[in-house]
């Protein structure tokens with residue numbers, strides 16, 4: 111039996127006093143195996159309502175649906191559930207109605223969304239979430255070893271192979287409950303052994319933290335750094351690799367503290383040339399889903415990420431791809447893994463079973479988060495990845511161009527070092543994040559302060575990932591630029 115899970119308007123949904131135009135709808139249904147299917151309803155419908163009635167209270171004329179016709183009713187309980195979710199947002203950030211009748215038309219910050227009104231979160235993760243992803247988390251409880259969930263988990267692992275662009279039967283995706291940091295622990299306690307040398311390419315705060323994690327498990331990290339806003343050159347990396355035998359090189363693809371983009375393809379080429387036995391480990395927490403990554407083609411061994419950034423799912427999932435070489439390195443360890451929850455001994459068979467659609471248990475996964483991941487990955491993979499990356503480039507360029515036009519500079523000193531999922535902006539002399547962020551918040555936009563310990567009070571960070579980019583109709587990028595401009599002026603800066 112098909113069950114309609116959620117229906118919502120996207121694209122052009124104009125709420126006027128007495129007419130609602132719905133030009134495009136997306137709906138999700140659950141199939142017999144418990145998988146959510148994305149249905150795109152392409153018909154155009156014009157709905158008449160009483161003057162002043164809102165979208166959620168209006169009964170829409172039923173549009174025709176492809177591929178199957180299913181009954182649609184606007185589900186006002188979805189907005190009630192979203193209101194409950196909002197209770198977890200700090201009171202200071204509340205600027206929205208908590209009424210269960212929150213409707214599309216009352217959401218002044220985000221007119222295209224069914225979510226309760228809330229400040230637009232444009233930090234470099236967590237990002238704004240798609241309605242359907244949040245609705246996927248509102249599924250009733252289910253057994254984590256029942257076939258409906260096992261099917262969704264298995265499909266999500268297969269989708270990750272597409273996202274990371276790997277077809278090698280030797281590579282293995284993992285979805286674990288945890289955050290991005292857990293990926294470091296998996297690497298440090300399974301693939302690296304105590305006493306192993308690791309070369310950490312340092313482009314900001316997250317290189318320091320990954321080093322700390324490696325050292326915690328007994329590895330010997332050596333950091334190869336660069337001035338703030340830059341990254342180690344291929345020559346420097348090659349020289350370092352010639353000087354010592356490293357078990358692995360780690361790269362922070364986008365260091366979220368500086369917005370500096372590294373080039374894993376180039377680094378992997380250097381490693382394969384200078385030290386073929388060395389593993390290439392990419393921290394893609396702020397890059398997977400918004401920057402190009404070609405796992406097989408570039409010869410990467412580990413790419414780890416988290417759900418809350420460009421993958422577009424609330425925090426709580428640690429996501430990884432391991433190469434056959436990385437798994438071999440784990441299998442040939444001299445001592446058992448130094449962790450229990452993060453142990454590949456425990457997780458590899460579970461992931462293999464899930465992908466083969468066989469129920470399996472080591473530790474309880476989150477069905478709701480995995481369903482949200484499945485929904486988000488279905489959306490992400492519904493357009494070519496190259497298009498997604500171009501969209502992120504274009505949105506980020508728009509912000510970067512605005513920053514330049516305001517007379518400001520980015521931390522990332524050259525264009526090729528600039529990430530496409532975020533922008534780190536030096537503030538004018540004498541202005542701190544505390545001077546500007548309250549003003550941008552008043553404009554309904556949440557930006558992040560600085561994070562790099564040497565200069566945290568001198569810059570702010572703007573995220574541009576996920577729906578804020580792929581759904582320009584939300585207006586998030588323009589809103590970010592306007593808020594930045596208003597905030598700068600309010601903080602006493604004179605625009606050029």
Ligand SMILES: Cc1ncc(COP(=O)(O)O)c(C=O)c1O
Nearest residue numbers: 289290291316366393395396416
């Ligand atoms: C590049 C990078 N690596 C690792 C992490 C740690 O991830 P999490 O906070 O999800 O544990 C972050 C978090 O922002 C990050 O940006």
